[in-house]
Amino acid sequence: MALILTEEQQLIRESAKGFLADKAPIGELRRLRDTKDEVGFSRELWQDMTEMGWAGIVVPEEYGGLGYGYVGAGLILEEMGRTLTASPLFSTAILSVTALARLGNERQKNDLLPAIASGRLIVALAIDESAHHNPADIALEAHRKNGGYVLNGNKSFVIDGHVADKLIVPARTSGRRGQPSGLTFFVIDAGTTNVAIRRSIMVDSRNAARVEFANVAIGAEQVLGPPDQAFDDLEYVLDVGRICLAAEMLGIAQEVFEQTVQYLRERKQFGVPIGSFQALQHRAATLFCDIELCKSVVLKALQGIDEKSTLLPALASLAKAKTGETTRVAVNEAIQMHGGMGMTDEFNMGFFIKRAEVARQTFGDPNFHADRLARLNGY
Amino acid sequence: MVAGLEDFGHEVRQWLAENCPQSMRKPIEDDSDIYWGGRQASFKSDDQRDWFERMAARGWTVPAWSKEYGGGGLGKEEAKVLQQEMRRIKARTPLQSFGIWMLGPALLRYGNEAQKKEHLTKIARGEIRWCQGYSEPNAGSDLASLQTRAEDKGDHFLVNGSKIWTSYADKSDWIFCLVRTDPKAPKHNGISFVLFDLASAGVSTKPIKLISGYSPFCEIFFENVQVPKENLVGEINLGWGIAKFLLTHEREMIGGLGIAQAGSKKLSAIAIEEIGLEHGRLRHSNLRTQLAWQDIDAWSFLLTMERAKDESESRQGIGAVSSLLKYYGTELEKRRHELLMSIMGMEALGWEGEEFDDGEIARSWLRSKGRSIEGGTSEIQLNIIAKRILGLPS
Numbered sequence: 023m024a025l026i027l028t029e030e031q032q033l034i035r036e037s038a039k040g041f042l043a044d045k046a047p048i049g050e051l052r053r054l055r056d057t058k059d060e061v062g063f064s065r066e067l068w069q070d071m072t073e074m075g076w077a078g079i080v081v082p083e084e085y086g087g088l089g090y091g092y093v094g095a096g097l098i099l100e101e102m103g104r105t106l107t108a109s110p111l112f113s114t115a116i117l118s119v120t121a122l123a124r125l126g127n128e129r130q131k132n133d134l135l136p137a138i139a140s141g142r143l144i145v146a147l148a149i150d151e152s153a154h155h156n157p158a159d160i161a162l163e164a165h166r167k168n169g170g171y172v173l174n175g176n177k178s179f180v181i182d183g184h185v186a187d188k189l190i191v192p193a194r195t196s197g198r199r200g201q202p203s204g205l206t207f208f209v210i211d212a213g214t215t216n217v218a219i220r221r222s223i224m225v226d227s228r229n230a231a232r233v234e235f236a237n238v239a240i241g242a243e244q245v246l247g248p249p250d251q252a253f254d255d256l257e258y259v260l261d262v263g264r265i266c267l268a269a270e271m272l273g274i275a276q277e278v279f280e281q282t283v284q285y286l287r288e289r290k291q292f293g294v295p296i297g298s299f300q301a302l303q304h305r306a307a308t309l310f311c312d313i314e315l316c317k318s319v320v321l322k323a324l325q326g327i328d329e330k331s332t333l334l335p336a337l338a339s340l341a342k343a344k345t346g347e348t349t350r351v352a353v354n355e356a357i358q359m360h361g362g363m364g365m366t367d368e369f370n371m372g373f374f375i376k377r378a379e380v381a382r383q384t385f386g387d388p389n390f391h392a393d394r395l396a397r398l399n400g401y
Numbered sequence: 402m403v404a405g406l407e408d409f410g411h412e413v414r415q416w417l418a419e420n421c422p423q424s425m426r427k428p429i430e431d432d433s434d435i436y437w438g439g440r441q442a443s444f445k446s447d448d449q450r451d452w453f454e455r456m457a458a459r460g461w462t463v464p465a466w467s468k469e470y471g472g473g474g475l476g477k478e479e480a481k482v483l484q485q486e487m488r489r490i491k492a493r494t495p496l497q498s499f500g501i502w503m504l505g506p507a508l509l510r511y512g513n514e515a516q517k518k519e520h521l522t523k524i525a526r527g528e529i530r531w532c533q534g535y536s537e538p539n540a541g542s543d544l545a546s547l548q549t550r551a552e553d554k555g556d557h558f559l560v561n562g563s564k565i566w567t568s569y570a571d572k573s574d575w576i577f578c579l580v581r582t583d584p585k586a587p588k589h590n591g592i593s594f595v596l597f598d599l600a601s602a603g604v605s606t607k608p609i610k611l612i613s614g615y616s617p618f619c620e621i622f623f624e625n626v627q628v629p630k631e632n633l634v635g636e637i638n639l640g641w642g643i644a645k646f647l648l649t650h651e652r653e654m655i656g657g658l659g660i661a662q663a664g665s666k667k668l669s670a671i672a673i674e675e676i677g678l679e680h681g682r683l684r685h686s687n688l689r690t691q692l693a694w695q696d697i698d699a700w701s702f703l704l705t706m707e708r709a710k711d712e713s714e715s716r717q718g719i720g721a722v723s724s725l726l727k728y729y730g731t732e733l734e735k736r737r738h739e740l741l742m743s744i745m746g747m748e749a750l751g752w753e754g755e756e757f758d759d760g761e762i763a764r765s766w767l768r769s770k771g772r773s774i775e776g777g778t779s780e781i782q783l784n785i786i787a788k789r790i791l792g793l794p795s
Binding site for chain 1: 678682702704708711
């Protein structure tokens with residue numbers, strides 16, 4: 023596949039740009055934060071997004087979705103990076119749909135996918151258990167009892183955990199912590215007895231939660247996919263998530279970079295635009311180059327999902343590492359080059375660096391992924 | 402594929418199978434494997450001669466040039482097919498030439514009919530070898546400040562001055578040269594593009610040795626060299642436009658070259674061999690991290706070269722992409738050599754003798770330092786990106 027966008031994909035991007043500028047510009051995130059909105063996103067906005075088809079963007083058509091593919095989804099996320107729009111798109115329409123479409127049996131797919139596509143269901147994926155992302159280290163226990171399972175343990179940093187109707191949870195059904203084998207996925211109602219969900223207020227004003235499981239009893243029919251063997255599928259879902267986060271970070275990087283270059287052209291000190299200073303010109307130019315590289319890797323990785331590439335794990339780590347690192351530089355340079363103004367809460371740049379850092383760390387930071395890529399390459 | 406194109410592909414494949422000697426289907430190992438043509442040329446082997454002569458007879462040293470100029474007269478699609486078929490059997494380029502890469506495109510665009518007839522066929526047939534006279538000791542990044550003087554003497558120009566960094570000047574037959582024809586005009590408006598025979602009276606060359614050892618670079622000196630008026634390409638004092646056209650062209654070549662070569666053996670494979678693994682991880686953890694980031698950046702860059710090519714074919718994309726490719730590609734190449742030095746350790750520090758492969762690793766490392774300088778320095782590329790793409794003010 024050539025590394026260019028088709029006309030249809032360009033249209034998706036244009037329409038996303040227009041929609042978000044109209045319904046969810048960056049002022050919206052500020053409003054949600056300042057009013058301490060309990061949901062953390064606008065349910066009205068989610069309805070509007072659903073009408074655009076976004077809730078079902080990668081839901082297969084036979085389950086009521088658009089089946090547009092991940093390049094399309096990635097382009098929407100990129101635009102949402104530019105406006106820092108809060109919504110359950112990532113948790114529900116991307117991560118959970120990906121897990122369900124890949125692993126669900128017919129009953130599960132019929133029960134859940136159409137409901138997601140029509141905006142009626144929010145589903146969160148609960149993966150991490152500590153401050154450092156390490157899926158093989160899952161310790162949440164699920165042992166067999168009375169034909170079902172009993173869960174004990176915690177999940178943290180669960181995106182949209184406190185507003186989810188259902189949770190998709192990988193837990194350990196056999197083997198030892200640190201081993202990739204022995205994991206099983208479960209689909210659990212958020213309201214199940216003994217499930218305690220507590221919202222975490224995060225630096226980026228976006229949704230996260232801690233979930234505690236204290237002797238949570240569930241049925242065997244709540245198993246998602248083959249028991250004890252969830253790791254490879256978990257990595258696949260995470261890789262899709264990592265690539266989509268890279269797409270969002272690319273949107274952030276481009277947005278802050280463009281604003282910064284504009285500022286360099288306009289801001290005058292010592293009687294001249296500060297953009298005429300060569301030191302700033304060179305820093306802007308090198309950052310430009312790295313952002314161009316990120317565009318290439320994000321597109322290649324998104325295409326890799328659609329093409330079912332065997333290189334997907336490597337592409338995901340490539341995209342997450344390169345874009346994570348470049349976006350970090352971009353937001354830091356954006357603040358620095360805006361001077362004192364960049365440090366004020368009144369200015370929007372603060373929101374960008376905060377979101378960039380959360381996205382950078384989610385599902386593995388650049389160090390995690392550089393290490394993973396080295397392992398995949400045999401060293 | 403269109404029926405006609407498919408037939409052409411079959412014909413090419415057949416012809417190559419019959420006419421490309423086996424020894425010409427292996428990668429070039431060193432300088433002596435390259436055939437440059439020219440008056441002083443000699444063939445390394447019968448195979449090299451046969452391959453060149455057969456390709457030249459079909460005009461396939463310059464497949465897309467018109468037949469009247471010694472080319473193959475192939476259309477764009479046909480030329481691509483030929484290239485693909487050659488790549489398929491790993492066939493070497495039969496003739497390397499600055500005449501083909503640089504002067505030819507310039508003449509096709511700016512030369513008059515007489516010049517095209519006089520020079521292009523000789524380039525195509527490898528009869529004349531060309532070199533490029535641009536930089537001077539005092540005109541590097543600021544090329545437009547060049548001072549080599551060409552005085553109008555009626556029926557000829559009288560050239561005095563010198564050029565530096567002229568590759569293969571001592572082995573070349575003719576030179577395409579930027580000269581100052583109007584010292585009173587603003588510097589960009591007093592430059593002309595001329596051609597002349599290096600066998601002319603008053604021309605002398607001196608090779609330049611680099612920190613890496615032998616190099617093809619030379620200084621070249623002009624003392625009252627007479628250049629016939631008909632050797633002026635384009636209009637007098639409008640040579641800077643031709644120079645700019647060729648500089649972008651050159652930039653794209655240098656950027657892609659190093660990284661394409663780097664694909665041949667993975668740094669990580671060399672590292673595993675030289676340093677070894679422990680529990681599946683490279684023994685030196687800091688070097689491992691540096692290697693991982695080199696892999697990330699190199700792969701990202703390769704994808705960007707691919708994307709730039711796909712975009713130019715479909716007319717999307719950014720302008721001045723050549724500056725990005727040149728800047729990033731050469732900086733990556735330098736990083737690669739730095740890492741290779743660390744990977745090979747003190748073995749890489751050898752300079753002479755078979756045990757150190759004649760210092761190949763150290764010499765390549767040193768030579769790579771020039772890549773961010775030649776063809777427009779990295780700093781100049783960043784200036785171009787800042788001004789032309791980002792629109793930052795002077």
